[in-house]
Amino acid sequence: TAARLTVDPRFAIGPVRRRLFGGFVEHLGRHVYDGLYEPGHPEADGRGFRRDVIALVRELGVSTIRYPGGNFVSGFRWEDSVGPRAARPRRLDLAWHSTETNEVGLHEFSDWLDAVGSDLMLAVNLGTRGTLEAIDLLEYANVPGGSTLSQRRIDNGRAAPFDVRVWCLGNEMDGPWQLGHRSADDYGKLASRTAKGMRQLDPSIELVVCGSSGAQMPTFGDWERVVLEHTYDDVDMISCHAYYQEHDGDAASFLASAVDMDRFIEAVVATADHVGAARGSAKRIDISFDEWNVWYIDRVDAVKPTAIDDWPVAPRLLEDVYSVLDAVVFGGLLISLLKHADRVASASLAQLVNVIAPIMTEPGGPAWRQTTFFPFAITSRLARGHAVRLPLEAPTLDTARYGTVPAVDAVATVDDEAGTAALFVVHRGLEHPVAVDIDVSALGEVEVVETHLLHDDDPGAANTLDEPERVRPRAVETRLVNGILSVSLPPVAWIALSLR
Numbered sequence: 001t002a003a004r005l006t007v008d009p010r011f012a013i014g015p016v017r018r019r020l021f022g023g024f025v026e027h028l029g030r031h032v033y034d035g036l037y038e039p040g041h042p043e044a045d046g047r048g049f050r051r052d053v054i055a056l057v058r059e060l061g062v063s064t065i066r067y068p069g070g071n072f073v074s075g076f077r078w079e080d081s082v083g084p085r086a087a088r089p090r091r092l093d094l095a096w097h098s099t100e101t102n103e104v105g106l107h108e109f110s111d112w113l114d115a116v117g118s119d120l121m122l123a124v125n126l127g128t129r130g131t132l133e134a135i136d137l138l139e140y141a142n143v144p145g146g147s148t149l150s151q152r153r154i155d156n157g158r159a160a161p162f163d164v165r166v167w168c169l170g171n172e173m174d175g176p177w178q179l180g181h182r183s184a185d186d187y188g189k190l191a192s193r194t195a196k197g198m199r200q201l202d203p204s205i206e207l208v209v210c211g212s213s214g215a216q217m218p219t220f221g222d223w224e225r226v227v228l229e230h231t232y233d234d235v236d237m238i239s240c241h242a243y244y245q246e247h248d249g250d251a252a253s254f255l256a257s258a259v260d261m262d263r264f265i266e267a268v269v270a271t272a273d274h275v276g277a278a279r280g281s282a283k284r285i286d287i288s289f290d291e292w293n294v295w296y297i298d299r300v301d302a303v304k305p306t307a308i309d310d311w312p313v314a315p316r317l318l319e320d321v322y323s324v325l326d327a328v329v330f331g332g333l334l335i336s337l338l339k340h341a342d343r344v345a346s347a348s349l350a351q352l353v354n355v356i357a358p359i360m361t362e363p364g365g366p367a368w369r370q371t372t373f374f375p376f377a378i379t380s381r382l383a384r385g386h387a388v389r390l391p392l393e394a395p396t397l398d399t400a401r402y403g404t405v406p407a408v409d410a411v412a413t414v415d416d417e418a419g420t421a422a423l424f425v426v427h428r429g430l431e432h433p434v435a436v437d438i439d440v441s442a443l444g445e446v447e448v449v450e451t452h453l454l455h456d457d458d459p460g461a462a463n464t465l466d467e468p469e470r471v472r473p474r475a476v477e478t479r480l481v482n483g484i485l486s487v488s489l490p491p492v493a494w495i496a497l498s499l500r
C-alpha cells in the first residue's frame with residue numbers, strides 16, 4: 001500500500017503562531033506540589049523549583065501556559081495566592097477533593113514561567129465568583145501602579161505588571177461537574193458583562209469565552225451559538241476542549257481521533273461564523289483549543305478521594321502513563337491543530353507535569369519524558385512559518401467511531417525567510433507498513449536535514465520510573481530523487497522530517 005502527498009507552498013493555511021504550542025498548569029494532584037515545585041529535592045533551586053523539570057519544560061518548547069485551572073479555578077480565590085506565604089490560607093479544593101496550601105501562587109508561578117521562558121495565560125473564576133473579582137485580578141496583574149490593588153502587587157515584590165495578554169472567562173461552564181455550572185444563556189450574559197468590564201480596565205487584552213468541554217456534550221453547538229450571541233463583540237476567541245482515549249480495545253478508532261478533532265474545530269468555526277453572519281459582523285472569532293490530550297478519563301473516579309476527613313495535599317491524580325500508541329494519536333492531534341492554523345489561534349496541551357503530562361517526576365527522584373513529549377517537542381521546534389495543506393491520496397481504514405478515514409494524515413510548514421520546511425505525517429494503519437511518496441519539487445532544491453520516527457514493535461511500550469528511556473524517536477532512512485521524497489512508515493507511526 002502506498003500514499004502520495006504533494007507539498008505546494010501556495011496551499012498555505014495560516015501562520016504557525018507560537019501560541020499553538022501552549023501548555024496548561026492546573027493546581028491538581030502532583031502538578032505543582034511534588035511536581036514542578038519540590039523544595040527538598042536535590043535539584044531544587046533557591047525558590048524550590050526543580051531545575052531538572054525546568055530544563056525539560058524548556059526542551060518541550062511551550063509558549064503560553066494557561067493557569068491556575070481547569071476545574072480548580074471555579075472555586076479559587078486569587079487573593080489567597082498572593083502576599084506573605086505564612087498568612088496564606090489552606091483551602092479545600094472541591095474540584096479535586098484536595099487541600100490547596102497556596103504555597104505557590106501568582107508571583108511564584110510567574111517566577112517559574114520566567115525560568116522556563118513561557119508566557120502567562122490566566123483563567124478567572126466565573127463559577128463561584130463574578131465580574132468584580134475578575135476586574136480586581138486584572139488590576140492587580142496589569143495596572144502599573146497608583147491604585148490599591150496594583151500597589152499591593154508592588155508591595156508583594158513585583159514592581160512591573162505581569163502584563164497578562166490572554167484571559168479565559170471561566171472554565172468549562174457547560175459541564176455539570178463544574179462548580180457554578182450554568183446554562184449557556186446565564187453564562188453568556190455573565191461572560192459578556194465580565195468581558196466588557198475587563199476591557200474598560202485594559203482594552204488591549206485578548207479574551208477567551210468558554211465553548212463546550214467536548215464535542216460529545218449534549219449542548220454542543222447550541223452552547224457555542226447562544227454564548228457567542230451574547231459575547232460576539234466582547235471576545236476574541238472561543239475555547240475547545242478535547243480528550244481522547246482507547247475505548248474497549250478499539251485501537252483503530254482511537255488512532256483516528258484526529259478526524260474527530262478536525263470535525264470539532266470545523267463545527268465550532270461554522271457556528272461562530274454563523275453567529276457573525278447573522279449579526280452582519282465583519283469580525284471573526286478564532287479558537288483557543290485550550291485543553292487537548294490523550295486522557296484515560298474513566299480512571300479518575302477510582303483514585304479521587306471523597307471522604308469528609310480526607311483532603312490530601314498533592315495526591316497522585318490523573319497520572320496516566322502514555323504508550324507509543326498514545327503518542328502516535330497525540331502526534332496526529334498536533335497535525336490537526338496545524339491543519340487549522342487559520343482559525344486555531346492558540347492551543348494548550350493539558351497538562352504539563354505529572355497530571356496527564358509529557359513530563360513525569362518522582363518525589364526525591366528523577367524526572368523523565370513520557371512518549372508524548374517527543375511529538376510535542378519536535379513539532380514545536382520544527383513547525384515554523386506557514387502551515388501548508390497537503391493534497392493526499394492514501395489507503396483508507398474502517399473505524400467503528402468515525403467511519404472510513406484515510407490511513408495517513410499529514411501537514412507541512414514552510415518558512416520562506418529561513419528557507420526551511422517541515423513535514424509531519426501520521427500512519428494510523430494497524431497492520432501493514434505504508435510507502436509514502438511526497439512530491440517536494442515545488443520547494444525547489446532541498447535536502448533532508450532531520451528525521452524523527454516514533455514507532456515501536458510494541459505499541460504499548462512506555463517510559464516509566466524503572467525504564468525512563470525505553471522509548472525514543474529514531475532517525476529513519478529517506479530517499480529524495482527528482483523531487484520525490486520517499487519514506488516507509490511502519491504501522492502505528494508518527495514521523496517528522498525537516499528540509500532545507
Ligand code: AHR
Pocket residue numbers: 026069070071072171172213291350351
Ligand atoms: O485537565 C483536567 C480537567 O479536564 C480540567 O480541570 C478540566 O477543565 C477538564 O475537564
